[in-house]
Amino acid sequence: MxxxxxxxxxxxxxxxxxxxxxxxxxxxxxxxxxxxxxxxxxxxxxxxxxxxxxxxxxxxxxxxxxxxxxxxxxxxxxxxxxxxxxxxxxxxxxxxxxxxxxxxxxxxxxxxxxxxxxxxxxxxxxxxxxxxxxxxxxxxxxxxxxxxxxxVKDKEEITMNTWNPASPAMQTAAEAFLAQAVKDGIIQESHLKDLQNKQMTTDRLLGLYITIDQRRAAK
Missing domain, CATH: 3.30.1380.10 (Muramoyl-pentapeptide Carboxypeptidase; domain 2)
Incomplete structure (x- = not known):
């Protein structure tokens, strides 16, 4: 060369x-x-x-x-x-x-x-x-x-129509998404712990997704 x-x-x-x-x-x-x-x-x-x-x-x-x-x-x-x-x-x-x-x-x-x-x-x-x-x-x-x-291949997207708390892949994807939001200072760690402890409702999770997306877009 x-x-x-x-x-x-x-x-x-x-x-x-x-x-x-x-x-x-x-x-x-x-x-x-x-x-x-x-x-x-x-x-x-x-x-x-x-x-x-x-x-x-x-x-x-x-x-x-x-x-x-x-x-x-x-x-x-x-x-x-x-x-x-x-x-x-x-x-x-x-x-x-x-x-x-x-x-x-x-x-x-x-x-x-x-x-x-x-x-x-x-x-x-x-x-x-x-x-x-x-x-x-x-x-x-x-x-x-x-x-x-x-x-990201074979990644299951979480939407209002497809979220299934029983899906291990979706649970993993959701935990990774919230963990990053905690790391970025957008949400409290208690939300992630509730998801990990199976204490997160579908409506609450979707609300968090909307909130996180809006705050990231505003930065």
């Missing part, structure tokens, strides 16, 4: 970084951030040298301050924001960075001195934090024409 070519292939990262990246994009999707995409994953030492030379021994603005990046260790990835927002929209990157912190992912926006908001990385020992999981197939875009997607 040429030193001028950017690698955006997620499979070029180590397994821990691949999972971390997918989890980050999943959690962004769930909060409504779906207009972000990968701009670089693996970077060879030769390409790192090439980028480091820019603004120093080669014309152009400085784009990196190090010859030793975690990109070449296959543990880092960069993202950008799709139009109509600017490519490195600070507000969007700050929101993604806040999500990354919760997941134990290092965000370049938290660095002192050399702040790098589009940059995210993990250690090879990174594991999914307690309370999180990959909930389906996460589509991680590699260009601005695609949006983040989460495809």
């Amino acid at each position: 040429s030193v001028t070519t950017t690698c955006r292939d997620l499979s070029e990262l180590l397994p821990a970084a691949q999972i971390a990246c997918r989890l980050l994009f999943q959690e962004c999707y769930k909060t409504g951030i779906r207009n972000i995409f990968i701009t670089e994953t693996y970077r060879s030492q030769e390409r790192q040298n090439y980028l480091y030379a820019q603004g120093r021994t080669r014309p152009g603005a400085i784009v990196t301050w190090t010859l030793n990046s975690n990109h070449k260790s296959r543990l880092a990835w960069d993202i950008a924001v799709a139009p109509p927002q600017s490519l490195y929209d600070i507000a969007t990157l700050n929101k993604v960075g806040a999500i990354a912190r919760k997941l134990g992912i290092t965000w370049g926006g938290d660095w002192t001195g050399n702040i790098d908001r589009p940059h995210f990385e993990v250690k090879a020992t990174w594991r999914i934090p307690t309370g999180y999981q990959l909930e389906g197939e996460v589509i991680v875009p590699s260009n601005s024409k695609m949006q983040v997607q989460l495809i």
Whole structure:
């Protein structure tokens, strides 16, 4: 691969970084951030040298301050924001960075001195934090024409016409939905406990669904 070519292939990262990246994009999707995409994953030492030379021994603005990046260790990835927002929209990157912190992912926006908001990385020992999981197939875009997607196969949707408290799949889906709402501070944990203890009526559960959706839409 040429030193001028950017690698955006997620499979070029180590397994821990691949999972971390997918989890980050999943959690962004769930909060409504779906207009972000990968701009670089693996970077060879030769390409790192090439980028480091820019603004120093080669014309152009400085784009990196190090010859030793975690990109070449296959543990880092960069993202950008799709139009109509600017490519490195600070507000969007700050929101993604806040999500990354919760997941134990290092965000370049938290660095002192050399702040790098589009940059995210993990250690090879990174594991999914307690309370999180990959909930389906996460589509991680590699260009601005695609949006983040989460495809959950065989998931039973809870509606006024189909909710069945006796269905284990629906019970699991409902618990996951309310657990996330508790984590987001939208409802009290007592609602989740009532559902888990089989003390939740259908009308009350559906009312909670409507309330949660309305509050999330208002954010």
